[in-house]
Amino acid sequence: MRASTAPLEPLPLDTGQSDRLEKALAGLSPEQLHWVSGYAAGLAASQAGRLPAPAAAPVAATGDALTILYGSQTGNGQAIAERLAAKAREKGFGVSLQSLADYKPSQLKREKLLGFVVSTHGEGDPPDDAELFHEFLLSKKAPPLAGVRYSVLALGDSSYLNFCQTGREFDERLAALGAERLHPLVECDVDYEGAAQTWIGDVLSRLPEVMSASTPVPQLRAVSATPRYDRNRPFRAEVLANQKVTGRGSTKDVHHIELSLEDSGLRYSPGDALAVIVSNPPALVRQLLDELGLSGDTEVTVGGETASLEEALASKLEITATSMGFLKAWAGLGAAPLAALLDGGDKSALAELIDGYQVIDVVRRFPLAVDAQALAGSLRRLSARSYSIASSQRANPDEVHLTVAAVRYEAFGSAHWGAASTHLADRLAEGDSVAVYVEPNSRFHLPENDTTDIIMIGPGTGVAPFRAFVEEREARGAAGRNWLFFGDRTFADDFLYQLEWQRHLKSGALTRLDLAFSRDQAQKVYVQDRIRERGADIHAWLGGGAALYVCGDAKNMAGDVENALVDVLVAHGGLTDGAARQRLKELRRDGRYQRDVY
């Protein structure tokens, strides 16, 4: 994707000209239109000496006349697709040729004309490179495709039961989604050559009429004012995908979540956060009720509204985190040992209660008989949780993506859960919805100058905004270089978005990627170690005006990285430790060192 809205090729005519042309062409038959196009081409050729030839327009993905997509295990399908592409180009049509593995399915609804070449394997399975597209197309995520025309060439082996199954499924599903067959499905056996040749010829012969019939006249569309969403008026976003992105061997459970913003008008920039209005884990609500011997049906009042206690604990009150307010209230309700602890002023004991305890842990350690309303009154209102947005809206116009590590752990002899992370990771299926709003973060934004280099340091889920950064810079065609430091536990199972980074490195959207996997060798290695190793280059980039970004854990990582950056400035910039720290402060002040740590 290269643009936020489907760009229509700018018409090289002014309004008067286009009106006159439209009138002149009105009512002509396809044959007559063909003749006119040839006549006009002849005129242009005769004037070619006097007029500059129209510059080859940059071929935007969506502006192509024909998009040819292939899914091929053996390379036969790819070869056929390449042949069609070459022939279509020879005839002067714009062509985009892509493997289904590289094709972004959200693009589908913006296509005009699609040619598919897809094989079938085993017992009716799609080839590896078409697997995800196949799943998308047959799922309920597939959008309506009215106005899209297509033809499918299916490759197969008729000695298998489900001969050409994938091609058949594509053909039927595209029609069911409202797309129009440009040419009926063609099924090829292992001796595919003849049928494929005929199909290529047939598709090519239909191109001129389709193109002349579908060339659009640009229309202005009214842009509605962006509605505002906030805590009280959140947008209910449909979940498009909820995918675990750590491997089987990982000790972590990180999910990539895609939400639909379709028709919301909601806007965000890379670096912004998405606030998610969450509910508490049902198992935890049940445990709390059982622990206190309370009925979930009892009505309570929270913030002037009446709800059952169970409902209030599930979605209105904070129970996965303690707060000073709650501790004081619980002490006030009669928990004398807790009151003594609060009065004693032992800061480390208090810090432990606030950082390490959930409400149920306090209730278990300081048991008390309370009624439903007293419990409800002691608890803080459930707040929304913010996540650094992991997508660029320019690259994903109708979507917002998050990278969420599910928090689950054992403490005090029982299972514990994070509210938001498990709400997102465990309790949202595709098709469900979740209430969200955008929290702009003006202190963590890409340089306005697209030629500025950036260095991104984002271990773990701290990598989320950098996925957005790279997508955005790629979509903008930003010339500045992009360097990412990523780290996690293991290469095999914790390399978040590995396939995307590999693709970005190949395309050049990502210039450099340095990795630190702490548990892959005896000696633990972290991003700060890589920063020191690459110190000379980092220093050179900074000298060239590069901006630094750090995202992730505030407790340890942010400080470790800062110290490593100081070391880099000392080692390669000849600064004293104090001067180096001062230099980082200046970079902070100038917006060239931005942090999103939590």
Add this chain to the structure above:
Amino acid sequence: MSAPHSDVERIKAASRHLRGTLADSLADPVTGALADDDTQLSKFHGIYQQDDRDLRSERKRQKLEPAYSFMIRARVPGGVCTPSQWLNMDRIASERANGTIRLTTRQAFQLHGVIKTRLKAAIAEINREMMDTIAACGDVNRNVMAPTVHELTAVHAEVQEHARALSAHLTPATRAYHEIWLDGEKLPPPAVADGEVEPIYGKTYLPRKFKSGFVVPPLNDTDIYAQDLGFVAIVENGRLAGYNVLVGGGMGMAHGEPETYPRLADVLGFCAPEDVLAVAEAVVTTQRDHGDRSNRKHARLKYTIDDHGLDWFRHEVVTRSGVSLAPPRHFAFTGNGDAYGWQQDDSGAWHYTLFIQNGRVGDFGSLRLKSGLARVAEVHTGEFRLTPNQNLTISGVRTADKSRIAAVLDEYGIENTLQASPLRLHSMACVAFPTCGLAMAESERYLPSLLDRVEERLAAAGIGGDAITIRMTGCPNGCARPYIAEIGLVGKGPGTYNLYLGGGFAGERLGCLYRENIGEAEILAALTPLFEGYAGGRSPGERFGDFLVRTGVVRRVTAGRLFHAAEPGRG
């Protein structure tokens, strides 16, 4: 004009004698894979890039690359290795690979699941014990096979020596292997022509893989008819008189492409022992110069011979080698399985051949093969010999040590493996899922349970004690040589196989397609009446495959080119 060369030819030609960008690929931290072209070149170094296919789809969703790992194949000419080499492989398997050792159908070692960052260490450690992996795969002469045991120790030793000499003679001469894996000194680019770097192979090596082996009748344990180049020892008066030279065998084919087929080797003539290397080199260079480099599915020696004719080929070999091949001498085979259990040779030494299901050496419950064999290796003073049927011979045991070895085998549950049915003892399966990139269906993970069912049917027919060869592969390339089994099962898709019947018990006849694309129930339904017919209708001593051909259940396949004639269910 000949057709354009295949892409692999381009990669070989540009590789600077198999270097490519392997060193850079190994150093790239962003992927667990090699660069695409390097995955072709790594094979010449004995390394196949693979991935866990059970996880492939799951990981793609997780936005993670496939779980790449590497299969390392170590060459063992003639299958002979020392106890310390065995212990070395045992340790590398545990520390660098997936904890098991795979003995192959070509008497080589395979380690699976070696991740990229451990690859170099594993290769270096293999070499530390004077074993290597170069040319274990790739378009070169692969591991040279030879029989593991023969009662005539002098003949056996001579044949083994010829196998080692052939292996050494046809090993690529490039320094690339030492540079990349053993931190060998990087010599300046050779100031000599390519032909002098690789005097036999040249800079593009062979058009395709090349397999060679030796055999001493009457046992055809090395499946000599399946080799590109085979030497059949002719023993006269207890002495090695020379060899019949066989050429043009090979198993691989592709489903749905009848122009590809398995083929048995033809007898070219007889040569004296001292002419083995000259004849072999002439066969190799003829294939180098005339093999098809445009189509890798038509590049094996078998197609070169079928395209040009055997007489033309013999003339080339005679001209190139200067060896005038004599008319072949008579020989006959009795079977292609292993001789299990204890055997004694004419020197009085003992050899114990044990059954290793599908060649997989690991610890499985009470059968602690890996630990037990390591224990044997610690006390054994003779050799280990990897058999061509994926089994192992503990070789050269003195009478005085026999009971000690037997006690270890018993303690680790290994002695019991010979209690398996004759069918199972004559079974082989290739690796297939989850690591082999070519697999279309399960093989190693599935055959044992299928055999449970087949054993029931055999027992019901009253022939549970009869030996029948049964071999399974997950794809048509034929690593377990299924096309010369009496019952061959070749993977077609998940859970489905083509069933081939009527191969010769001694590997002397190709089977014939009997049922296409069938699952377990249909396999059993197809076999059951045939077992019953065989039990009631066989002639004395008649083998299952011979019976099926004689009674017309399947066509007698007399040549590779006729393998696909009138297949059922096609068209």
